[in-house]
Amino acid sequence: MIAAIRELVRGFSLTFRQMLTKPITIQYPEERREPSERYRGLHALRTDPGTGRERCIACCLCARICPSQCIRLVTSEEEDRKVIDIYDIDLGHCLFCGLCEEVCPVEAVVLTRRYEAACYRRSETILHKQDLLRHGEGR
């Protein structure tokens, strides 16, 4: 009986103390969670900061290693190098494993810490080359 009452008092005091502490909720649109350094979010294509040209050499290794085969590449040749015309990543299939980033010999494709991937249309789940380049700005 005494033990039961002690347990009750413990429970009630715990909830009372919890009530006085600060909520841990992140109020999303106003506050945002800061993902960790190694967070694997949306993809980006980096450009060379010196020349402003795309880093990608169109080796297609990323498309080859991708386990869910969600990268579609169409390449063509310019005067001195191969370039990509189409670089589509289907986010509906991507599992954000980061293998594309790891395999890339010139560190052109990277995973950013961007995590807001919600969209209104299914077609928007496919990232095109210009989206990827925009994500990669300043990286």
Add this chain to the structure above:
Amino acid sequence: MTPADLLFVLLKILVVLLLIPVTVGFCTLAERKILGRIQLRFGPNRAGPFGLLQWMADAVKLITKEYLIPGEADKALFVIAPLLTMVPAVTVFALIPFGKGMEITDVNVGILMLVAISSLGTYGIIFGGWASNSKYSLLGGLRSAAQMISYELSMGLALVGVVMMAGTMSLVEIVESQKGLWFIVAQPLGFIVFFISGVAETNRLPFDMPEAEGDLGAGYHTEYSAMGFGLFQLGEYSAILTMAALMTTLFCGGWGGPAAAALGGAVSLGYFVLKTSFFVFVFIWMRGTLPRVRYDQLMALGWKVLLPLSLLNILWVAGYVALRG
């Protein structure tokens, strides 16, 4: 009674009737806020400053939604049932003295009337469970009936202690008779019994057997939508308010407090509101702390613990009254 008196009474009824839904609204908000804080959340904070208008948004939502009546339901009972839970819970406020000289009516058998009215609320739950023609609802209604029978008994016996000590059944006079010593001090056992059975009567956690979303899927109001559900909620929270007001009135000196009798009016009302809100808070706090008891535990507590305790309390009060003369 002159027409002016009648008008005054009607006015008082109107004020109380208008205030109850608003108070209930703030109660639901307080509950969601406090539960949120206990669970390290914020609770509603989008509608208005600090979510203060959330209850209005909820009300508008409930009113504008479609009132679905299941095809197999007993239509008349299905519509009447939510009203049957709400009306008795609100009616009880007619008897409660909110402050010095602030009561709608002072009935000389107040306590009897109170027990009679508040037990009517069960019918709403039973009818709601029956009329829905769904097994979960029916089970909820049945549980509610069994729970009410068990706990009304010990609650009534706890009230006997109050009546014995006060020597009157009028709620106004009961408050007056607690001027010297609150009954919670004079008969703590009676208060404990009254409190626990009060929680059970209002179907609140840890005794929310008729609702029990875990095992019955919201029990008696599974099939209710829109304002039918809203009225059930209104009834439930009015019942909580009533119960908190009763604990204040019967055991904690009602509107009494330092200088309340001399200053009267607003000060006494303030004491009443303060004490009542404390009990409402305890109700919510309890919901955030205790898990739901098992059904057999509920029954065992009612019959094997509370009933003997309330009898013991009557014995204690009898001795107390006899010794003090």
